[in-house]
Amino acid sequence: MTGNTCNQELMIEVRNLTKRYAGNVAINNISFAVKRGEIVGLLGPNGAGKSTTIRILACYMPATSGTAKVAGLDVFQNSMEVRRLIGYMPENNPLYTEMRVKEYLKFRARLKGLSMRKARERVDIVMEQCGISNVSKKVIAHLSKGYKQRVGLADALVNEPSLLILDEPTIGLDPNQIRTVRNLIKSLAGKHTILISTHILSEAELICNRAVILYEGNVLACDSIDNLRANLCPEGRTVIEVSAPIDELKEYLDTLAGVEQYDLSANDDGFITCSVLCNPGFDIRLQFFETAITRRWKIRQLSKERATLEDVFVKLTLTSKESE
């Protein structure tokens, strides 16, 4: 067996991975690692190479070059062992829709090598865990999309995988269903290492401890979400709602050296909403408050927002475009 020399603490180890399809580069020489027990988000816009990376890790297709290891096992050379360790839910969650929920899960459990007794036991546990015990006898085709998603998740969990790989688990769900699926994934933290791909940044912020940001086949960043926020966008935006003459307001904001950029939008009730992005270390709030008093402006809101992953992402992709 190869690869036993590697660090046992690492669940996923991707090194210089490249995948080309007929001349197109889907992922270009990417490297990242995931430690045991972490929940890591693979982020990026559509077409960034998230699904390709995930499919290589799940042993669905090989890489053009580079290595990917799961728990120290090469996904190409020790494919069978790796597949036994993984619970994988592909994008769009394909299921045998003509089967009944329990029947399907039992089939999958047996296919993954569980004994008859163990399969029965695990199926009951994962159905409970995913909240689908009440639909166990229903035909999958008749279920709502949220339930189908949970059936897919139950399938991924049925063999007690050490690594759970979920490709866009909340795509196409309504907000309530999204919340249920997210909570479900969060409840799995600690028991499994989870790699989850998504293009919804707020989702990654809610679920993951760490993010790997992919863009056009390259890794732009790979760090904990707090670090990403702190290093890349230390200052969040400040939101101000004020009733003031718009020209005067613009003039005032332009004079402030600490203001990097701002957007103004007038409300119907005479208030103006300004979203101000300040330079690191500059807090506009006190200064603005005092100015408002002297100029007799009415303030309705004056608050600072935390930088979101969205800001981080925009900043990263912009810098990568500029450097090209």
Place this chain on the structure above:
Amino acid sequence: MKNWIQAFLVLTSRELGSQFVSLRGYVVLAASQFIIGACFSYLIEQVNTEQLELPASELFFATWYYWLILLLSTPMITMRLFATEKALGTYETLITAPVSDLEILLAKFSSAVIFYLIIWTPLIIGLASFNRLTGNSLNIHPGAIIGTFLGVLLIGAMYMSIGCLASSVTKSQNVAAILAFVFGTVLFLIGTYSSSLATSVSWLASVISYISMVQHMPDFVRGVIDSRHIVFYLSTTIFFLFVTLKILESSRWR
């Protein structure tokens, strides 16, 4: 080894189950039963009008009914095997489970062959009741029945392997069905030319008679088990399955 058998059995039973939950499975079954029934009523008419020398089972396979069922039902049974799974994406969950491509292929092939044999089981009842009603005057003996079913099984298995191949090269089940039908029909038609070619080119004639199913079937039906026929069907079946396996495996290194 235990895992291997478990995965194979689990997959085969799911595949067989999926044949029975679809309308298509029942349409194939019903249509085949209709044709077998039509053939029996034709045979009964024949028996009533003239004295027969041949055993009834042979008479059955001397008509075009058998070939009609073979050529039409096999593409219908095999078209979904891989094509639909690829189109729906379930193939991805299937091959990322810890099962080998060979297990998947053998399970799908076996389920198709079993389903095909199920189509033919009423034939046993038919022949038995036929025999009884006519007071065994048609001299159907057990050897002939065994030979008949061996022939049905071997030819059926070869057509199933062709169907597996056709289904593995496309994502569309319709394309898979058409490919399997065309290939199967051509193979059948080549055999029917053997009589007209017998005098012209000798080596070609012998090749064609070797692969001529219409010439093999009477032997099986009489209970004559010719090892040449068995070798021919087994080797072609294994060949088509092997090519299918390589096509399936290619997705893992492409």
